[in-house]
Amino acid sequence: MTDDAVKPPAPFKRGLTPCPDCTEREVLIYPRFERLWHWSQAGSIVILMFTGLGMNGVHGLISFELAVRLHTIVALALLLLWVFATFWLFTTGSWKVFLPRMVGLFAVARYYAYGVFKGEHHPFQKSLAQRLNPLQALAYSALKAVVFPLVWGTGLVYLTYNFWKTLPNAPFLLEVVANIHLAVAYIVSGFVILHIYLLTIGHSFREGVRPMITGTEKVALTPEQEAYLERHETWRLVD
């Protein structure tokens, strides 16, 4: 009780996590495929940004030819990965973590806009079923539903120009497609900056990156979940 008086209230106690009787345990929540997916995607996006900027004449660190080759191959590989990832998300049901939700959205937004400067705790407590805070879920769903499709959609249309070059005004349409591709690609770069920056909030940067390498993170477990894991999936429990 005395602690509570000096420290900001813990998330459970501020009523933001609907689980007052949970305990926090280090649990495997990012399966191997999701980590592989994450890092392949991260690497791909870095290569795509680098080669894209090169092709666009922003830098001349690699030849245009190599840039086109890498950009094309990496983009197609990433699309293939996304096919697998989409399959994974829907077969495992983990797509639900990306569903935007209103509950707690304001609290998280308020935290980043205000609370973080006051030294407050992050209002969201990760649980076994929900590892994304409402703002993250909103951002990722926007990324997955709008931004990424715009990039790979325009990219594919761009790449397959020779199949539709007979359309009237095809060169102009190509220019439009290329400009959208470019604009959205820059927005993705902005997301990457934001994504990396947010890792510095709440935990240390290392603490933020670690779960995506080891796969485990502290999440809130209900007594039932904990009991289940203790009995049937001990391999998911680290401590």
Next chain:
Amino acid sequence: MGGRGWRVAGLAAVLALCGVIGAAAQDAAPQISQSTTDHSKLKELQKEFASGPEVTAACLSCHTEAAMQVKHSIHWKWEFENPSTGQILGKSHVVNSFCGTVASNEARCTSCHTGYGWTDMSAPPPSEATAVDCLACHDTSGQYTKLDSAAGHPPLEAKGETITGADAWAVDLKKAAQSVGAPGRENCGSCHFYGGGGDNVKHGDLSSALYHPSLDVDVHMSAEGENFTCSTCHHSDKHVFAGSRYDVHAMDPGGTGKPGQIRQDVATCESCHGNAPHKAFSVTGRKLNDHVDRIACQTCHIPSFARGGVATKTGWDWSTAGRMDADGNPAHEENYVQGDGTARHTYLATKGDFEWGENVVPHYAWFNGQVEYTSTDKVIDPTQVVEINRIEGSPDDGRSRIWPFKRMEGRQAYDAGLNHLAYVNVWGPTTDTAYWTNFDWAKAIEAGMAAAGKEYSGQYGFVDTHMYWPITHMVAPASDAVDCHECHAPQGRMAGIAGVYLPGSNPTSPGALIGIAFFLAMASGVLLHTVLRIITRGGKGGKTHD
């Protein structure tokens, strides 16, 4: 073991001996001729000929249709009708930015006619069958040539100069007649390499460097490469050759033709290399194959012209002609030394100032294969650069591609009263009108216009002109092809070409600017957030996790 060793050595010796004997026997065997006729054995050719037409008469006694065939060719007629404009083109009609026009300068210009004695451009070439010059194209003795100012006749004594500018020698017509065969590059080259009055003056991609080019100068004609002659690509049918700069196949959807077909109707790259010549199983190859609908093969594969040490004339200012030196003799300067060490004139009193170029990066333009000439009946705007032969083509017509050109920058005479390009009588050693003899523009232009039968106001001036020469020879090895970034970059080779989207040419396109604005907004948000966290020191609080 030792015995076996001896046996092997003995066998080797016997085999070697057989080889030597075999080789000797082969040397002794008579060479089998490519042709079924050895012309040196023909009785018609066992005589001394007194003139070119006499040789032609002998040729025609067997090759009865040859003259008729030649007379249907542009080589003979110097005339071509532009199918899209109906304009009558060809050497006998057009004005160029070199020596101008054939009219009034006939015997000099027609020295390269594939005939004898065409001395009046207002009339068709001579009608006699024997006026056709068979030897110009078929001599293989290497010693047949034509005088530079005898309307196509060969030198029969060592006097004057030949069409390549060499001192003339007495041609042995009998030897030439007995040597005839398929045209080699020397036959074509002695006229086509010297267009405009000197080596590579006109075309830029046709020079004496192509007689014995290294691989990097011309992969097709180099002995290290394919060792093609001109007619390997420029197929002939009834003495009419495929390929013409008046009628360029700017795009050839026919490709290599049907299986088993050997296309002989065109001289295009595609007729051998097909329409998807790059590797189909590589990203780069596929992407390059995607280019062929818009980009001519030549655009990438001829990175520059006038390679191999022979310069081409890139500028010719007639207006400065006529300067005499201190002794009152026509002035001349030779201030350009080309790659092979030969000095080229940079000024001649007869012709004015010249500029030369080697390894010249081409001018690029959409091209449908046709050109529209500014004929002498067209009114020009002398305050603007006059396009002597405007390149036709557009990105939207479905038959144009981006082609490389030599752009010749000229300044030449025009009728300042009527605003027409002028005919000029430049050549005529015995006339009192020819500019090269008398250095009097007024007389020279008047005579030129009169010879062409054109109206002339009596006033003349000089106007800036551009003339375009499609570049298609001197194909470089693939490794020397134009690099992607030479076009896909700001201010690259395609700068100014409309109707095609060129990735990489504009890093600040609208899409890029919008994207960069978003990116900067997000990045500055992050920066602001960081600063605020540092100021409030609040970011630390979150680190202690409990």
